[in-house]
Amino acid sequence: MRVLGIETSCDETGVALYDSEQGLLGHELYSQVELHAQYGGVVPELASRDHVRKIIPLLTDLLQKTGTQREQIDGVAYTAGPGLIGALLVGASVGRSLAWAWGVPAIGVHHLEGHLLAPMLETPAPIFPFLALLVSGGHTQLVAVRGIGQYQLLGESVDDAAGEAFDKTAKLLGLGYPGGAALARLAEQGRPEMFHFSRPMTNRAGLDFSFSGLKTQVLTTWQAQENPSEQVRADIARAFEDAIVDTLVIKCRRALQETRLQRLVIAGGVGANKRLRQQLQALGKSLRIQVFYPRIEFCTDNGAMIALAGCLRLQAGQSNTLDFNARPRWLMTAIDETYQAKSP
Numbered sequence: 001m002r003v004l005g006i007e008t009s010c011d012e013t014g015v016a017l018y019d020s021e022q023g024l025l026g027h028e029l030y031s032q033v034e035l036h037a038q039y040g041g042v043v044p045e046l047a048s049r050d051h052v053r054k055i056i057p058l059l060t061d062l063l064q065k066t067g068t069q070r071e072q073i074d075g076v077a078y079t080a081g082p083g084l085i086g087a088l089l090v091g092a093s094v095g096r097s098l099a100w101a102w103g104v105p106a107i108g109v110h111h112l113e114g115h116l117l118a119p120m121l122e123t124p125a126p127i128f129p130f131l132a133l134l135v136s137g138g139h140t141q142l143v144a145v146r147g148i149g150q151y152q153l154l155g156e157s158v159d160d161a162a163g164e165a166f167d168k169t170a171k172l173l174g175l176g177y178p179g180g181a182a183l184a185r186l187a188e189q190g191r192p193e194m195f196h197f198s199r200p201m202t203n204r205a206g207l208d209f210s211f212s213g214l215k216t217q218v219l220t221t222w223q224a225q226e227n228p229s230e231q232v233r234a235d236i237a238r239a240f241e242d243a244i245v246d247t248l249v250i251k252c253r254r255a256l257q258e259t260r261l262q263r264l265v266i267a268g269g270v271g272a273n274k275r276l277r278q279q280l281q282a283l284g285k286s287l288r289i290q291v292f293y294p295r296i297e298f299c300t301d302n303g304a305m306i307a308l309a310g311c312l313r314l315q316a317g318q319s320n321t322l323d324f325n326a327r328p329r330w331l332m333t334a335i336d337e338t339y340q341a342k343s344p
């Protein structure tokens with residue numbers, strides 16, 4: 001089965017073709033990051049309009065580069081939520097229209113399910129069940145994944161997501177927006193243990209996170225410096241990154257011990273962080289479990305993860321009617337109930 005995937009939930013326009021036999025055939029991505037950088041955050045209306053401009057050229061490119069005829073496409077998957085409603089509607093409208101025109105089923109994919117399953121685009125792919133650490137711009141969650149649609153939320157951030165903490169801290173250190181990746185690059189120049197920030201909520205039971213206090217700690221430390229050098233800025237960035245990474249590793253260890261799951265999957269944009277990848281790899285080694293990641297470019301938003309998730313759903317006989325709408329809010333525990341099962 002060959003499925004076209006479309007992602008437009010926020011500020012990335014992504015399209016991809018996934019084949020259940022051959023794997024990923026191709027993908028195209030356009031990031032609006034420069035468009036929004038001048039405003040210091042994503043402007044929803046500008047995001048929707050830019051998706052409208054980019055989506056058809058990206059689709060044309062994808063079909064051309066992969067040498068695909070429309071008759072070869074067996075289904076269309078689009079991100080139905082959660083995300084910005086205007087942005088979601090662009091992908092949903094295009095996806096449903098193509099499915100209607102081509103006479104194939106359409107399926108609305110949950111964006112976080114896409115992130116969770118993205119490591120399955122790689123070889124070797126993780127098999128169920130696994131523990132997933134989902135660390136993105138909007139979410140920080142530990143999820144026990146026992147199969148497609150079987151997601152048990154074990155813990156999550158009670159305030160800022162890890163990616164959000166990276167971006168906000170980067171901004172206050174003068175690294176622009178979105179500065180998560182820039183902060184990580186700066187941290188590479190930083191010396192360890194020159195500063196120390198707390199590891200929030202690690203000294204009590206449970207698997208929840210809290211990252212909003214960290215940026216305040218960074219802010220007061222940064223403001224207390226008189227004429228800080230570039231080295232000091234890098235040292236602070238390093239201490240911040242170490243605090244986040246340590247906290248995530250401590251909670252992953254705890255979740256693995258509590259659930260006795262034998263595989264750990266890292267997904268979402270912060271999964272691109274080198275130090276986090278190294279430290280979780282080391283954790284896996286010490287606990288003798290396997291650790292899986294998507295390649296760096298599939299940690300952040302992309303069409304490939306949507307094509308994959310949609311393909312798995314369509315193969316299971318699920319789909320949506322063409323009047324199914326985008327959902328700015330959508331719980332991961334309420335995915336299955338939105339699909340129609342194919343009548344036997």
Ligand code: ATP
Nearest residue numbers: 136137138139163180184268269270272273300301
């Ligand atoms: P969600 O998926 O929760 O709706 P999102 O789609 O905006 O949110 P992603 O695209 O998965 O989130 O990830 C973007 C986030 O990843 C940003 O906050 C960005 O700063 C962060 N990020 C990207 N690269 C790195 C890195 N190397 N280190 C730390 N954070 C990073």
Ligand code: MG
Nearest residue numbers: 010011012301
């Ligand atoms: Mg983005």
Ligand code: FE
Nearest residue numbers: 115136300301
């Ligand atoms: Fe995302």
